[in-house]
Amino acid sequence: xxxxxxxxxxxxxxxxxxxxxxxxxxxxxxxxxxxxxxxxxxxxxxxxxxxxxxxxxxxxxxxxxxxxxxxxxxxxxxxxxxxxxxxxxxxxxxxxxxxxxxxxxxxxxxxxxxxxxxxxxxxxxxxxxxxxxxxxxxxxxxxxxxxxxxxxxxxxxxxxxxxxxxxxxxxxxxxxxxxxxxxxxxxxxxxxxxxxxxxxxxxxxxxxxxxxxxxxxxxxxxxxxxxxxxxxxxxxxxxxxxxxxxxxxxx
Ligand SMILES: C[S@@+](CC[C@H](N)C(=O)[O-])C[C@H]1O[C@@H](n2cnc3c(N)ncnc32)[C@H](O)[C@@H]1O
Numbered sequence: 001x002x003x004x005x006x007x008x009x010x011x012x013x014x015x016x017x018x019x020x021x022x023x024x025x026x027x028x029x030x031x032x033x034x035x036x037x038x039x040x041x042x043x044x045x046x047x048x049x050x051x052x053x054x055x056x057x058x059x060x061x062x063x064x065x066x067x068x069x070x071x072x073x074x075x076x077x078x079x080x081x082x083x084x085x086x087x088x089x090x091x092x093x094x095x096x097x098x099x100x101x102x103x104x105x106x107x108x109x110x111x112x113x114x115x116x117x118x119x120x121x122x123x124x125x126x127x128x129x130x131x132x133x134x135x136x137x138x139x140x141x142x143x144x145x146x147x148x149x150x151x152x153x154x155x156x157x158x159x160x161x162x163x164x165x166x167x168x169x170x171x172x173x174x175x176x177x178x179x180x181x182x183x184x185x186x187x188x189x190x191x192x193x194x195x196x197x198x199x200x201x202x203x204x205x206x207x208x209x210x211x212x213x214x215x216x217x218x219x220x221x222x223x224x225x226x227x228x229x230x231x232x233x234x235x236x237x238x239x240x241x242x243x244x245x246x247x248x249x250x251x
Contacts, residue, residue, distance in 0.1 A: 157240065
């Protein structure tokens with residue numbers, strides 16, 4: 001196995017069994033969904049980078065519509081389907097194992113596209129460019145993206161992000177990108193930092209504790225980086241975090 005593959009495998013193992021693979025919150029998702037304008041009755045929904053299905057399951061329940069749920073991790077997709085079975089939603093979730101940057105779907109075939117904490121994998125602008133052709137006229141896209149909350153960010157954070165997320169931008173820059181990509185911005189909302197702790201970092205810290213004595217060097221490296229990430233967020237959360245963008249395809 002290549003080093004990068006081993007790293008991803010350890011990262012997936014660390015996140016296995018967690019409800020979420022990134023920061024988010026079901027009540028906050030409901031709040032975002034409430035702001036989505038009326039959509040056609042025969043809705044076509046996609047959750048891209050769905051992980052274990054935190055968003056896909058909420059959307060399927062809320063709209064009683066089928067959700068195409070895309071992730072490149074078979075393990076997360078299987079976990080999502082186990083949960084879907086438990087919630088009686090199996091018939092509404094279509095797991096799709098593929099690269100989010102290579103979706104060969106029919107153009108204009110999605111009415112609501114949701115992507116939480118995942119677009120950064122192909123860069124925010126890359127995601128907008130790749131996914132917009134898939135959107136129906138006036139289709140709605142909801143993306144949560146990690147960004148700076150202002151232009152005034154301490155140098156220590158800028159240096160840290162050079163390694164962690166070199167493509168990070170400010171909210172203002174992301175709004176410009178959305179508009180220049182052919183969308184109207186309907187709303188912009190920051191995910192409260194509480195959602196990072198309660199639904200993501202605290203459960204993740206428990207998993208880290210369970211792996212603490214591992215002899216697997218790749219897992220040790222993943223744990224070290226994750227602990228660093230958590231400490232960094234604890235110190236500097238007022239400067240960066242996830243923002244949800246609700247946008248409408250103007251075409
Ligand atoms: C931070 S997690 C977010 C998962 C989920 N949306 C959530 O909020 O719990 C990012 C997800 O993107 C997936 N991912 C990363 N790169 C991908 C790619 N190129 N294609 C498909 N999925 C990808 C990962 O496997 C992971 O499940």
